[in-house]
Amino acid sequence: EAGVAQSPRYKIIEKRQSVAFWCNPISGHATLYWYQQILGQGPKLLIQFQNNGVVDDSQLPKDRFSAERLKGVDSTLKIQPAKLEDSAVYLCASSEGQTATEAFFGQGTRLTVV
Amino acid sequence: KNQVEQSPQSLIILEGKNCTLQCNYTVSPFSNLRWYKQDTGRGPVSLTIMTFSENTKSNGRYTATLDADTKQSSLHITASQLSDSASYICVVSEVGNNLFFGTGTRLTVIP
Numbered sequence: 684e685a686g687v688a689q690s691p692r693y694k695i696i697e698k699r700q701s702v703a704f705w706c707n708p709i710s711g712h713a714t715l716y717w718y719q720q721i722l723g724q725g726p727k728l729l730i731q732f733q734n735n736g737v738v739d740d741s742q743l744p745k746d747r748f749s750a751e752r753l754k755g756v757d758s759t760l761k762i763q764p765a766k767l768e769d770s771a772v773y774l775c776a777s778s779e780g781q782t783a784t785e786a787f788f789g790q791g792t793r794l795t796v797v
Numbered sequence: 798k799n800q801v802e803q804s805p806q807s808l809i810i811l812e813g814k815n816c817t818l819q820c821n822y823t824v825s826p827f828s829n830l831r832w833y834k835q836d837t838g839r840g841p842v843s844l845t846i847m848t849f850s851e852n853t854k855s856n857g858r859y860t861a862t863l864d865a866d867t868k869q870s871s872l873h874i875t876a877s878q879l880s881d882s883a884s885y886i887c888v889v890s891e892v893g894n895n896l897f898f899g900t901g902t903r904l905t906v907i908p
Binding site: 723725776790 | 801831833838839840841842843846886895896898899900901
C-alpha cells in the first residue's frame, strides 16, 4: 500500500517569500491533516480536512497560511509571506475517517526560512 | 486544558539495555493512545495503539502500558538496538477525533 506522499522534501526560502507544499494522502482516506513540527517539539495541528471540507483550522495563522483540498484528495499548504519562525518540518497525515484510530504520516517537508 | 506530557526529554542508553519512556495526559474524553517512533528526517510511524480497556500491548521489543485511571502510559523497550535511536511521541486521541501530541522523548542508543 502506498503511503502518504509529500513534496518537496526540503525547501529554503528568504523571509517574506511565499512557498507551497503538496500532499497526496493514502487512497481512500477521507481525513487529511497538516502539522507543523518545530525542531525539538511534537507536531502541532494546523488544519484538518474531512474530504474537501475544513474540520479544524483553529491553530492555522490565517494571515499568512492557507490550505486547500480540492476534490477531497490532494492538498496544498501555502505560506505567504514566510517568517523566520516558520522554519519547521511540515507533516501531512491521513486517516480513513474522523473516528479512525490511526493516522499515517508522510515524511514531511523541511522548510528553512533565512 | 488537554495536554500530553512526556518524560524524559532525552535519554542515552547502552545497546542491549532496557529503558522506559513515560507519558502523562489530561485529554478528556479519552478515545485512544498511540506511541509513534519518529526517525530523524522522517514522519512518525505508529508502534502501538491502546484503547481505554487495554492495559498492556506488545509489538516485538516494544511494550506499552496504559493506566486510564491515572492517565499514564509507558513505553518499555527491551534489549535496545542502535536502530531504536529516534524520537518517541505519545499521541492521545480525544473522542471526536482531535489528536494531542506530546513533545517526544529523544532516545539515543550507543554501542
